[in-house]
Amino acid sequence: MSAPLLADGKVFVDVYKQKYALAALALASGDELWQIQQGSSEAPYWQDGRLYVASGTTVLVVDGASGKIERRFAAPTEVITTPIPDGDLVLFGTARGVLYAAKAR
Amino acid sequence: MNRRHVSLVILVLAFFCGCKRPNDIVWSFATPRPWVLASDSEILTPVVDGEVVFFCGGYAEKEGSAIYALDAQTGKPKWQYAVGSCVAAPIIASGVLVLFASAQHGDRIVVYGLDKVLGRQQWKVELPGNPRPPAPVLVGNFVFFAPGSRSVLRIDVRDGSVRTFDIDANVTVEAANPWVTGTREAALFGYGKSSWRSRMDSETLESGPPLGEPVGSLVGLATDGRTLLLADGDGNLSSFDLQKGNVT
Numbered sequence: 314m315s316a317p318l319l320a321d322g323k324v325f326v327d328v329y330k331q332k333y334a335l336a337a338l339a340l341a342s343g344d345e346l347w348q349i350q351q352g353s354s355e356a357p358y359w360q361d362g363r364l365y366v367a368s369g370t371t372v373l374v375v376d377g378a379s380g381k382i383e384r385r386f387a388a389p390t391e392v393i394t395t396p397i398p399d400g401d402l403v404l405f406g407t408a409r410g411v412l413y414a415a416k417a418r
Numbered sequence: 419m420n421r422r423h424v425s426l427v428i429l430v431l432a433f434f435c436g437c438k439r440p441n442d443i444v445w446s447f448a449t450p451r452p453w454v455l456a457s458d459s460e461i462l463t464p465v466v467d468g469e470v471v472f473f474c475g476g477y478a479e480k481e482g483s484a485i486y487a488l489d490a491q492t493g494k495p496k497w498q499y500a501v502g503s504c505v506a507a508p509i510i511a512s513g514v515l516v517l518f519a520s521a522q523h524g525d526r527i528v529v530y531g532l533d534k535v536l537g538r539q540q541w542k543v544e545l546p547g548n549p550r551p552p553a554p555v556l557v558g559n560f561v562f563f564a565p566g567s568r569s570v571l572r573i574d575v576r577d578g579s580v581r582t583f584d585i586d587a588n589v590t591v592e593a594a595n596p597w598v599t600g601t602r603e604a605a606l607f608g609y610g611k612s613s614w615r616s617r618m619d620s621e622t623l624e625s626g627p628p629l630g631e632p633v634g635s636l637v638g639l640a641t642d643g644r645t646l647l648l649a650d651g652d653g654n655l656s657s658f659d660l661q662k663g664n665v666t
Contacts, residue, residue, distance in 0.1 A: 314637055314651075314653050314655065315637070315638060315649070316649060317638055317639070318640060319641070319645070324647060324655070324657075326649065328653065338655075340645060340657070343657065355463070356638065386442045393458075393460075393461060394473075395463040397463065397464055397465075399466045399471065399490055400490075402444060402490070402491075404464045404471055404490075406461030406464065406473065406475060407461070408458040408459065408461075409451070409458070410449035410450075410458075410460070410475050411446050411449070411461075412446065412447045412464060412473055412488070413443050413445075414444045414446070414490070415443050415444060416442050416444055
């Protein structure tokens with residue numbers, strides 16, 4: 314399980330059951346709102362209603378309300394950091410010790 | 419070696435060094451590695467401050483990690499500072515970049531305070547080693563950190579001065595470390611069933627609500643000041659009401 318992220322009345326957490334899955338839970342009740350079969354041990358990052366998620370050799374931008382994957386970036390090797398948005402860029406690091414900046418849109 | 423062999427070697431090296439660059443990439447910055455087929459490097463989540471991105475990474479097996487400051491738009495380096503191995507992502511407050519690193523393969527934790535513009539060391543604090551250090555937390559101009567069981571340190575980012583809070587916990591399940599988290603006004607920390615609060619303008623600890631369930635191997639936590647979420651290594655996620663202490 315990753316560190317939980319608390320935002321917009323929801324809890325976002327990566328859980329591991331043979332593979333990683335990102336789940337959104339209602340903070341008040343703990344009820345699961347959605348789940349996608351993507352994720353990693355790194356906590357996702359929240360900004361403006363979107364989640365930035367590392368998942369293997371990809372970085373995902375996920376709508377926090379619905380769990381819909383809006384954008385997907387390919388990385389050359391495994392992403393081992395939480396992806397961080399910065400304006401038009403998304404920053405993330407890989408297991409080869411490389412920091413990348415990708416186009417956010 | 420004929421041309422076919424040369425091509426094959428180039429293809430294999432390209433595969434292992436991750437030379438393929440997807441179209442979405444605007445820039446990249448590679449930390450030094452001893453050779454192409456070396457084991458994985460470490461790299462911690464970057465932090466953006468204005469137009470600069472800071473991150474800690476490198477080849478930790480040879481204690482070759484450093485903190486890097488790059489131009490966020492171009493990836494061009496502004497400065498770097500060697501630290502050995504990274505323990506936590508950089509923290510920035512009052513113009514100071516605070517970095518937790520480890521030396522001698524984890525025997526010591528070294529906390530650096532660097533001028534965030536120039537990368538010059540302003541102060542340095544050495545702590546006993548900790549095999550599983552929890553993430554440090556910034557509250558105002560103070561960084562809170564649990565170096566081991568039964569104590570929490572408060573480091574002033576402006577001068578590196580350290581205040582130690584000893585905690586006397588009601589421990590029924592042996593926890594790896596106290597946990598530490600923060601809100602805008604106060605640091606919250608706990609161990610076993612006990613919790614405490616340290617307000618920014620106070621030198622004393624206040625007892626917090628007792629936690630309904632002990633926390634053993636903690637992997638992460640979060641709070642909004644009202645609710646505390648604790649995730650443990652067994653895949654359990656617990657939610658506590660910080661006013662009442664009960665599990666919600």
